[in-house]
Amino acid sequence: MLDEALLSINQVTTLERWSLRQAIDGYARHGVRAIGVWRDKLDEIGAAAAAKLLRDAGMTVSAYCPGGLLTAPGEAAFRARLDDGRRMIDEAATIGARCAVMISGGLKDGSKDLAGARARCLEGLAELIPDARAAGVTLAIEPLHPMLCAARSVLTTLGMANDWCERLDGGAALGVVIDVYNIWWDPNLVAEIARAGPRIAAFQVCDWLAKTTDLRLDRGMPGDGVIDIRAIRKLVEDAGYTGHREIEIFSARDWWRRDPDDVVRTIKARYQTAV
Amino acid sequence: MLDEALLSINQVTTLERWSLRQAIDGYARHGVRAIGVWRDKLDEIGAAAAAKLLRDAGMTVSAYCPGGLLTAPGEAAFRARLDDGRRMIDEAATIGARCAVMISGGLKDGSKDLAGARARCLEGLAELIPDARAAGVTLAIEPLHPMLCAARSVLTTLGMANDWCERLDGGAALGVVIDVYNIWWDPNLVAEIARAGPRIAAFQVCDWLAKTTDLRLDRGMPGDGVIDIRAIRKLVEDAGYTGHREIEIFSARDWWRRDPDDVVRTIKARYQTAV
Numbered sequence: 001m002l003d004e005a006l007l008s009i010n011q012v013t014t015l016e017r018w019s020l021r022q023a024i025d026g027y028a029r030h031g032v033r034a035i036g037v038w039r040d041k042l043d044e045i046g047a048a049a050a051a052k053l054l055r056d057a058g059m060t061v062s063a064y065c066p067g068g069l070l071t072a073p074g075e076a077a078f079r080a081r082l083d084d085g086r087r088m089i090d091e092a093a094t095i096g097a098r099c100a101v102m103i104s105g106g107l108k109d110g111s112k113d114l115a116g117a118r119a120r121c122l123e124g125l126a127e128l129i130p131d132a133r134a135a136g137v138t139l140a141i142e143p144l145h146p147m148l149c150a151a152r153s154v155l156t157t158l159g160m161a162n163d164w165c166e167r168l169d170g171g172a173a174l175g176v177v178i179d180v181y182n183i184w185w186d187p188n189l190v191a192e193i194a195r196a197g198p199r200i201a202a203f204q205v206c207d208w209l210a211k212t213t214d215l216r217l218d219r220g221m222p223g224d225g226v227i228d229i230r231a232i233r234k235l236v237e238d239a240g241y242t243g244h245r246e247i248e249i250f251s252a253r254d255w256w257r258r259d260p261d262d263v264v265r266t267i268k269a270r271y272q273t274a275v
Numbered sequence: 276m277l278d279e280a281l282l283s284i285n286q287v288t289t290l291e292r293w294s295l296r297q298a299i300d301g302y303a304r305h306g307v308r309a310i311g312v313w314r315d316k317l318d319e320i321g322a323a324a325a326a327k328l329l330r331d332a333g334m335t336v337s338a339y340c341p342g343g344l345l346t347a348p349g350e351a352a353f354r355a356r357l358d359d360g361r362r363m364i365d366e367a368a369t370i371g372a373r374c375a376v377m378i379s380g381g382l383k384d385g386s387k388d389l390a391g392a393r394a395r396c397l398e399g400l401a402e403l404i405p406d407a408r409a410a411g412v413t414l415a416i417e418p419l420h421p422m423l424c425a426a427r428s429v430l431t432t433l434g435m436a437n438d439w440c441e442r443l444d445g446g447a448a449l450g451v452v453i454d455v456y457n458i459w460w461d462p463n464l465v466a467e468i469a470r471a472g473p474r475i476a477a478f479q480v481c482d483w484l485a486k487t488t489d490l491r492l493d494r495g496m497p498g499d500g501v502i503d504i505r506a507i508r509k510l511v512e513d514a515g516y517t518g519h520r521e522i523e524i525f526s527a528r529d530w531w532r533r534d535p536d537d538v539v540r541t542i543k544a545r546y547q548t549a550v
Contacts, residue, residue: 107485107501110485111501114501114503146422147422156460156462157462159462159463184424185421187431187438208424211426212422212426215422226386226389
């Protein structure tokens, strides 16, 4: 049996149906005591009110998502993203999030300059790290699946995330998110998870459906796909990670359409059988 | 100006409209003198008849596609795929193809055993290499984009293809295909293309559309997407490759619907401006 205290649900999984308050109540109703908080849901009530709700429910925030998108072209857009990053750091500190998840951003306006976009993102992270450190927040950079390189994330592999962490030398203010969906295909997976070691700030879980129909919104419930989730979880925990296992499912055609209470019940069952 | 003699078109680009005979005639009509041949189109007339058509038209076969799919579970299915591989080698020899493109295969029947599927594919390639060598054919293994890991290709990176080539030690009977669509996102791209060096048996080109809608059939015409194709071509040629630049576009919603003569005209123009 996995420890239920380490089960978290990222609220994107019930995003369409439940507000932050409803998600906190709903997860707690089923005995789930940790949540990944989504920024636009928090914006509806503000960080201070959210912090009170979370505290009153005894809910741990395993991750606060998403920030970053630092590949914006032009100085004004880049500065605006840094301002957003600083707001996010404040919010993450207010709600006591274990980490603030940073997505690098994709290629903007048809640009082909992948190396330039990567350099820009590194530059942005370097600017944000002192603020994160001052606030006691960990910025967790998340490599997304390479199919999202153009649209969302020029950071495409865990190896690259590890390289960035080494270059940025952010200490406790910088970590990585490992989401099985993004990295399961990687031939360097075993070595790079071990290398990530104490940098692993969050571990996210869903499944890759054999008949995937969409590049972003067709993720599967753990156990419904082809990822050997348990094997990857063991690698992550062998690397020293002792935090939550956060279920995060983007599923426009299936799970987002279901009764959220049923979704949470299914997650609780699959946590034991497939994670 | 790029040398037009090195422009090839993979017939999958006009697959829905043109038979092999029509493609040979159509490409030749526009002065294109090389073709990537698709197996089910060749099957319609047989290898000997195809060889005569190609010879009469003075058409070079830059690649013969696709074979492999060696991750089949169970001994009988695996043996059947090896038999298919041997037929493909014979056909490739008959039509004088520069290489026979081998796709590794995906995860079958919901299997989660990625390492096992990779080992199985390696085993199959090791069995086929002596036949390829005897026939004077190069088996060109092609890493596909990681988004196809479950469906088509457990071989997900050029680095892994290079590792396999080193382990299999196939000499001239074994090479790699570099298709910009599959590898453009890879942070190790520069090093792995250089490492591939004389192993590069084919170079395929299309573009990644910023708003991609499908995991397999929504590739773009060179110049319509975000890949810095010219930069990758230079890396490939700096690594010693002197062969064709083969345009290969899977495009169910766009290019497959157009008049094939217009498609070929567009390719010829984009070959100079975007490749």
